[in-house]
Amino acid sequence: MRRLFHSRLLISAVLLACFLAGEIAIKEVTGIGVSSAQAPFPAVYSSSDEIGDAAGNWTTQGRRYAVNLLETGQFHGDEVTAKSGSKWYGLSRTGKNFTIAPITIKVETVFDPIVDEDGERTGKRVSAGVISNPIFLLDRDFRPGSKRIVPTLYAGETPINGKFTERYSLSGRSYKLRLANGAKSKGTRLGSKLVLSSGGRVQILADLTDQSDEANWKIFWAGDLDNDGKLDLYVDLSNHYNVSDRILFLSTLAKGGKLVAIAGRFRTVGC
Secondary structure, rough: HHHHHHHHHHHHHHHHHHHHHHHHHHEEOOHHHOOOOHHOOHHHOOOOOOOOOOOOOOOOOOOOOOOOOEEEEEEEEHOOOOOOOOOEEEEEEOOOOEEEEEEEEEEEEEEEOOOOOOOOOOEEEEOOOOOOOOOOEEEOOOOOOOOEEOEOOOOOOOOOOOOOEEEHHHHEEEEEEEEEEEEOOOOOOOOOOEEEOOEEEEEEEEEEOOOOOOOOOOEEEEEEEOOOOOOEEEEEEOOOOOOOEEEEEEOOOOOOOOOOEEEEEEEEEEO
């Protein structure tokens, strides 16, 4: 009986040790509050990725991305799962700088002119309080705290097509973002690739080899969101003119010699 008791005690101790080890592993982060067990995150965009729901939101247990991503504006009801009154973090221009700050979002149900009949209100409008026009919203910050300045190299809306090539310099590193168009077309067509290179490393961020030829790629922001001195990007890599597929690439999540990895995704459809 005593041996059985000690055996059970030993098993319990082992199980407890495993549990504590698991808890410690979860707390070992990549620098942005993300479990190491969740990495590696996708390094190459694919429109066919399983994304959980239309907005790219994932449960804690099944999250493939580091953050939930959102924008302000009006959307179809199933594209926004965020709750009104919840805390998010918005990146926006503040004077001469760009800052990220905690905000409380408002989500209203509104008439959706595409799908609603008279009297229906299935659409959702997202607003961000005092931040009138944020570039994007995140459900967590990569350096938790109050409002902070985010080094920004570009903010706007530039189509990625034709001979698109942009160069960036950040913390002594040089980067080149370009469209490699295998079809030698003026647009973004089959055979196009979005390529990021720096310091002898080359990474394909998106590839239209086997995707639609109606791509509508754009870049909205480039800078250092995760504060590691390396380039991060916010782009739209939609493979269809009627779809928006916003992607946040972060350097902190990059593995295996890659420059960046996908941190978040927000996909919406027009009509």
